[in-house]
Structures are given as structure tokens and as C-alpha cells.
Amino acid sequence: MGEKDLFGYIKVDQANLLGKEFEAYNGIYCTLCRQLGKDYSIFARLILSYDCTFYAMMALDLAEEPPCYQEGRCRFNPFKKCHYADTQTLAFSLAAALSVISAYYKLRDNLLDSPWYKRILYRLVQPFFASWRKKAAKKYPEIDVSVSKMMERQLTAEQDQNCILDQAADPTATMLSEMCGLLADKIPLREPLDHENTKRILQSMGYAMGRWIYLIDACDDYEKDQKHHNFNPFLLDNREEMPAYMQANLNHALSDALLSYGLLDKGRYDSIIRNVLCVSCVNIQKKIISKYTDTKETED
Template sequence: MDLFGYIKVDSANLLGKEYEAYKGIYCTLCKQLGKEYSVFARFILSYDCTFYAMLGLDLCQEPPCFKEGRCRFNPFKKCHYADTKTKAFSLAAALSVISAYYKLKDNLLDSPWYKRIIYRLVQPFFASWRKKAAKKYPEIDHSVSKMMEEQLKAEKDPDCVLDRAAQPTADMLGEMCALLTEEIPLRDNLDQNTTKRVFQTLGYYMGRWIYLIDAADDYEKDKKHHNFNPFLLPNTDDSVENIRGNLNHALSEALLSYGLYEKGRYDSIINNVLCVSCVNIQNKILSGFQTDITEA
């Protein structure tokens, strides 16, 4: 299980300056991937890791300084790039390449033969990026690899239940958010221990929500092809009410955790993601379901 691109802003509900700040973080992470790993690593840029970088920047005492530049892939496009003195971008870039590598390994196990050929061709590049990132941040590599191992065990367990299936992704993202508070010098008004607990809980429930929203999104496909899906497990209520309830619980717990955090410069954007974008994405996915999925 990897990150999926569900954690993104709802641009229609952001002020212009807020959207420009978000785009600046997105473009800077893209640049960081190219700088630390390879120009080709830019293709694994994700909204999830952009949000992760923004959480890291929100912890910092000094705001990043943005400068105007040109996009590497589109020289006619102007972008705003932040300085990368903070570790937020480096951590987000490492999480990007490490999670992409382990996702590629997972795809090699259960993809059609013609897709496996493509995956094997690009595997050396992903392995090289992962090796470099793991040397710099071994705790990220350990956390993501452990998640993949636990996820595989859960999916092979005939007695697996929904909570166990969602646990590996939740644990991993909780550990990654806690790592931000350890690697980045915090604002003067932030207590180290309290902030770490808050971020770990926030990451845990965001990880749970990501896993479950992806499962809801793939429900029909997984049912048709007899793939693993936590909502298709034996003795699991797969009604839309139960799916919505599980998603609402994870998202509300994430919001409660974030509510305990001493807000920083990106509070309005983070709230946009948690309170607007995630809710809209969830409603859109669930709107395609009948009242009871089992009867659809």
C-alpha cells in the first residue's frame, strides 16, 4: 500500500495567495526530487507528499523564502520555489521515492505479465533512489518496508478484519508525521513532546482514512476481480452507511488531533485539505454507491 493522491487542496475554496503558497511547495518538492535523486524522480511527485512537506514547513520558526523561477519541463511556465534550508522537502522527497520503490515491488507480485515487464525495466532506477534515500533516512525506509510486510501478512490472513487491514498504513503515516517533529527545529511556541504526540495521532488517522478511501474507491473493481478489499472481508458490513461511518471516524479523529496543535502559517491550507477537500472526495466516491452495496 502506498500513498494515493487523495490528500490535496480544494483550490476553489482557497484564497489566491494560499493557492500560490501551496503551488510553491508542490513545485519546490518537484525540484527537490530532481536535485536529490534524478530528473526522472520528478515523475513520482504526489499531492500526499506535498501535504507532508507543508506540515513540516508549518513547524518551522522562519517562513520559507520563495523566489520566481522556470519549470524544468515547461520553460514558458513561471513557478515559485522555496529555499530548501529546512529538512521538510528532503524528508518529503525521501518518503516519495521510498514509498514508490516498495509500491513497485508490490506491483511486481500481482500485476499482469505485460505490466511486470515495464516495472522490471524501471526497477533499477527506483532501487537506486531508494538506496540513496534509505542511507540518509533509514527510519523512513524501515517504516515503509514494515508497512508493506504487515500489509501482506494481513491480506493473506483468512481471519483478517478491517481494523487490522488499515493498521499498517495508519502506523506508517503516524511514524512519518512524528519524524517531522524530531528532524525539524520547532517554533518557539511548540512543545516537543506534545507536538510529537499530536502529529503522530494526526498521521495515524490520516493514514487510516487514506487506506479506507482507497478501498472504497476500488470496491467495485476489487469485487469484480476478487481482489483483497477490507470492505469485502467475511462478516464485514459493506453497506455504504458502514463505509461512510468508518471514513468519518478516521477523518474526525484526525481533525480532533489537529485541533490540539498550535496553529502555524499554513493553518488555512491544512484546514482546507482536512475539512473541505477530503470531505468532497469522500462524498464524490460514496455518491456512486447504492444505499446498500451488496444489493447493487
């Protein structure tokens, strides 16, 4: 399974957001897109993800000064108006660096286990990804160290014949814990947040979110991995009630993330963050788990 598929699960549920909330979220999304283009290249905009948008939003929620937005035109669609924040804001620089570093290691992982025709394409674009990663790592070496260490630990865990579910999820969880803790070190915090307490809370929240992301991806790929004999932590445990087991593990991770987040003083994006944790992630869980419960009911 690996790190390669861990993108796209942390997003908002638009139907349950107010108009002004969705506009604010879109502003962060569009600004991160612009930051990727500014810091790396116009092609780096193609690796924009919901996950790193959430990371930027968390950083902005902690920050002392709110971002200032101005209207502009989308680079890819000149007919579309966007709201852009100041790209000098550190939150977007961190999120852009995490984006390109994660994308580079994702590409390296894909080169190991993709069909030959896909590997040709990956090798063609690898120099661009390597260049972006080198630039980002020079600015934020701690991000590169954390993500590369995660990849090494993930490979080791998946090659261990005695690997258990918690062991498989730990590398991703630890990496995201470190990335969330980094926000407390880099972002000038708003009052009444203090550095040490906020860092501990963010690390705890990041660990739980990282665990949830890894496990939801494993649930999503369960049938595919079973068919192709790929590693999947849920295949290590032959249970009759696998959907219930999946649900229990996902609920545990998500509730831990929400409990940790609840310890933080409410910030300017609290309603959007809660939309992600309490609505969107829950709906994604239901949709993925229903693939297996519906199949089981049909067979019965």
C-alpha cells in the same frame, strides 16, 4: 489491494482556497518537484505526489523559520513561472525521501500482482527506483524501515483469513503515524510548540490520516476488487448498508485527524491544512461513496 494505490487523495480543494493560499501551496508542490530532481534525478520528478506535498507543508507549518521563495521557470514547461522555496529546507528533503522510498516499495508491490506486460515495464525502471531508494535510505534510514515494515505487515494482514477492517488499516496508519512523529524529531519547532507534546499530537494525527487513506482507497476499489476477487477489507464484512458503513468509518478517521490537528498551535499554513481536512477529503468521500448510493437507488 495493498499499498500500491495509496496516492493522490490528500490534496487541496482549489475552489475553496484564496489566491494567495493556492499560490503558497503551488510553491510547495513545485519546490518538492525541484528537490526530487536535485536529490535523485530529473526522472524522480515524475513520482511527485499530492500526499508528500502535504507532508512537506506540515513540516513547513511546524518549522521555526518560514521558507523564502523566489520566482523561477518550470523545468518541464519553460513558459510557466513557479515560486520555489530554498531547497536546503529540511522539510523538502524529508518529503522527497519519503516520495522515492514509497515509490520503490509501491513498484515492488506492483511486480507481485500486475499483468505480465506491465511487469516488463516495472522491471525496466526498477534499477532507477532502487538507486533512489538506496540513496534516500542512507540519509533517512528510519523512513525506509517504517515503509518496508508496513509492506510486510500489510501482506501478512491480507493473507490472514480472520483479518478485520482495523487490522487491515493498521499498517498504513502506523507508518504514517511514525512519519508524522519524525517531523517533531527532525524539524526545529516554532514557538510555543514543544517536542514531546507535538510529537504525540502528530503521531495521533498521522495514524488517523493513514487509516483514512487506506480506507478511502478500499472504498474506491470496492467494486473492482469484488469483481477480480482481490483483498478488500470491506468485502470481509457482508453488510446490507455498505455505503453507510464505509461513510461511518471514513468520518471516524477523518474526525480523529482533525481533532488531533486542532490540538496544535495554529501555524502559517493552517487555512490550507484545514482546507484539505475539512473540504477536500470530505468532498472526495462524498464522490466515492456516491458511486454505491447512486447504484443502490437506481436498483431500487
